[in-house]
Amino acid sequence: MTTDKVLMKGNEAFAEAAIRGGARLYFGYPITPQSEVPEYMSRELPKHGGCFVQAESELGAINMAYGAGAAGGTVFISSSSPGIALMQEGMSFLCSAEVPLLAMNVSRGGPGIGGIQPGQADYYQVTRGGGNGDYRIPVFAPSSIQEAVDLLYEGTELAQYWRNPIMILADGMIGQMMEPVRLPDFKPVPKPNEIAGLRDWACTGYADRGGDQNRRVVKSLRMQPEKLEEHVEKLFAKYALAEKELCRYETENLQGAEVVFVAFGTTARICREACELLAEQGVKAGLIRPISLWPFPNKAFDEIDFASTKAVISTELSMGQMLTDVQIALNGRLPVALCHRTGGMVPTSPEVAARAKAVLEGLK
Amino acid sequence: MKRIIVIAGHYGSGKTELAVSLAMELAKEKDKPYPRLAVIDLDVANPYFRSRERMDLLEANGVKLYADVYHSTGATAELPALTAAIRAPLEDEGCQAIVDLGGNDAGARVLRQFGKYFEGDDHELWTVVNFRRYETLTVPAAREHVEAIQNELQIKVTGLVNNTHLLRETTPEILREGYEKARELSADMEIPLLFTCYPAGIVAPEALEGIVPLRPLGLYMRPAYLDK
Numbered sequence: 338m339t340t341d342k343v344l345m346k347g348n349e350a351f352a353e354a355a356i357r358g359g360a361r362l363y364f365g366y367p368i369t370p371q372s373e374v375p376e377y378m379s380r381e382l383p384k385h386g387g388c389f390v391q392a393e394s395e396l397g398a399i400n401m402a403y404g405a406g407a408a409g410g411t412v413f414i415s416s417s418s419p420g421i422a423l424m425q426e427g428m429s430f431l432c433s434a435e436v437p438l439l440a441m442n443v444s445r446g447g448p449g450i451g452g453i454q455p456g457q458a459d460y461y462q463v464t465r466g467g468g469n470g471d472y473r474i475p476v477f478a479p480s481s482i483q484e485a486v487d488l489l490y491e492g493t494e495l496a497q498y499w500r501n502p503i504m505i506l507a508d509g510m511i512g513q514m515m516e517p518v519r520l521p522d523f524k525p526v527p528k529p530n531e532i533a534g535l536r537d538w539a540c541t542g543y544a545d546r547g548g549d550q551n552r553r554v555v556k557s558l559r560m561q562p563e564k565l566e567e568h569v570e571k572l573f574a575k576y577a578l579a580e581k582e583l584c585r586y587e588t589e590n591l592q593g594a595e596v597v598f599v600a601f602g603t604t605a606r607i608c609r610e611a612c613e614l615l616a617e618q619g620v621k622a623g624l625i626r627p628i629s630l631w632p633f634p635n636k637a638f639d640e641i642d643f644a645s646t647k648a649v650i651s652t653e654l655s656m657g658q659m660l661t662d663v664q665i666a667l668n669g670r671l672p673v674a675l676c677h678r679t680g681g682m683v684p685t686s687p688e689v690a691a692r693a694k695a696v697l698e699g700l701k
Numbered sequence: 702m703k704r705i706i707v708i709a710g711h712y713g714s715g716k717t718e719l720a721v722s723l724a725m726e727l728a729k730e731k732d733k734p735y736p737r738l739a740v741i742d743l744d745v746a747n748p749y750f751r752s753r754e755r756m757d758l759l760e761a762n763g764v765k766l767y768a769d770v771y772h773s774t775g776a777t778a779e780l781p782a783l784t785a786a787i788r789a790p791l792e793d794e795g796c797q798a799i800v801d802l803g804g805n806d807a808g809a810r811v812l813r814q815f816g817k818y819f820e821g822d823d824h825e826l827w828t829v830v831n832f833r834r835y836e837t838l839t840v841p842a843a844r845e846h847v848e849a850i851q852n853e854l855q856i857k858v859t860g861l862v863n864n865t866h867l868l869r870e871t872t873p874e875i876l877r878e879g880y881e882k883a884r885e886l887s888a889d890m891e892i893p894l895l896f897t898c899y900p901a902g903i904v905a906p907e908a909l910e911g912i913v914p915l916r917p918l919g920l921y922m923r924p925a926y927l928d929k
Contacts (some may be wrong), residue, residue, distance in 0.1 A: 341833075342834045350835075509749065514927055606929040610925060686925075
């Protein structure tokens with residue numbers, strides 16, 4: 338661990354954290370507001386013996402990641418909302434073929450090409466997936482650069498452990514802002530001839546396998562329905578386990594709260610400020626901050642003080658996408674309202690506080 | 702201070718905070734050396750945290766903002782082109798112009814097309830350094846950045862601005878450490894160290910004895926919720 342904190346821009350820190358976490362292969366295509374990630378990778382990755390390829394498109398990038406991951410590489414990719422949309426087909430293939438990948442979405446306003454200001458309207462895209470078939474991708478949403486650094490650092494291992502893509506969702510504000518961070522140490526990186534032994538499924542060729550002649554096959558094609566069903570059931574047994582083990586969240590001031598905000602990423606920071614404003618006005622407000630978006634932290638909602646809380650407000654930079662998950666988690670126990678801006682607009686904390694008061698007023 | 706002040710530096714070194722802060726300060730001066738005051742936002746490298754986002758504040762204080770701005774909220778189209786209006790404050794001898802460049806040599810490059818305004822002696826080129834930025838932690842690393850900017854612009858850097866900080870985690874020790882490195886860089890490159898910035902409201906100037914000259918820097922660009 339470096340002893341001193343350094344000041345970094347989100348995107349630079351994400352790239353550095355992925356390198357320190359062991360990622361040595363990056364494939365990408367520039368898109369605002371995450372272009373500093375490929376820029377940093379193109380400059381820094383070769384210094385660590387890694388390889389940066391600017392793909393011809395995001396479709397190219399995700400399929401390069403598929404190939405490199407299947408060969409046992411530690412791969413990191415990043416993009417922003419419309420670019421992540423282009424990668425959805427590949428994500429489905431990687432999940433089916435159980436190929437590890439660390440992916441990052443520095444999200445912006447949509448739909449369509451949208452704009453370049455921060456957005457969270459990729460919630461459905463990342464938690465439900467835009468690719469075909471039955472699959473799941475664990476998604477983590479940091480609300481600070483340090484948290485993003487720690488998640489990316491851990492993410493290289495999580496991807497290998499679960500043999501699945503792991504998605505880090507940071508809205509454009511987290512990517513573009515500056516914050517002091519403490520960078521973790523560089524993880525040891527396996528030598529190319531060690532990969533066959535460490536990743537016993539990877540298509541490394543026979544040379545480093547000590548005489549083992551068993552074929553290794555990485556594929557997503559399964560023509561027999563019985564075999565495909567069996568494979569999907571196996572994937573879902575894995576996802577069920579991931580749902581238990583990867584659930585992460587934070588709660589703040591739930592005890593005695595009249596109203597509880599649910600917010601992730603940048604929005605969680607605004608809600609924190611709104612809670613302070615509300616306290617000054619005599620309204621006690623709490624916060625549930627999902628860190629994992631899939632699995633959604635349903636159990637966090639059991640910590641709500643049901644004797645005092647009158648309403649829960651999903652606060653988002655989208656039109657109520659997380660709201661659905663909040664409703665599922667609450668299962669009718671409390672009324673759920675929405676507080677939102679979208680299209681790259683970010684609410685101010687007085688706006689959020691006013692919305693909370695209006696919701697409470699409306700319940701009277 | 703000369704008529705045109707160009708502020709360059711590493712990505713995230715604090716150029717925009719300094720540009721906006723300086724403009725607000727000059728706007729409040731009673732005896733202005735020039736009747737008009739302008740900020741030219743030439744940041745074509747960064748999509749967020751640009752001085753054009755504070756257009757309303759600047760213009761309310763009598764500072765004209767020049768940038769590729771298409772309506773009053775400061776939203777822009779990301780085009781690799783600049784509006785010709787940017788030349789107006791550079792040509793207007795009655796206008797003090799603060800030029801806020803994009804980060805690094807790459808961000809500074811855009812100034813080259815305005816080369817003819819920098820042939821005379823009517824300008825200063827400041828370079829901001831923060832010795833707590835990951836890529837400029839040492840004097841040689843900072844020197845490399847300053848040289849790259851100077852080479853790109855083909856204009857001599859006339860002054861260094863020490864803006865070493867860690868936002869709200871800045872301590873007097875961090876400032877002192879940065880000041881020592883800035884002095885070393887200044888001696889090494891034979892470029893005067895103009896002043897050292899400190900985050901107003903976070904570090905008290907009394908704790909910075911011996912660091913001269915000092916200039917308080919407010920956080921105009923950073924919304925408060927980013928520190929929650």
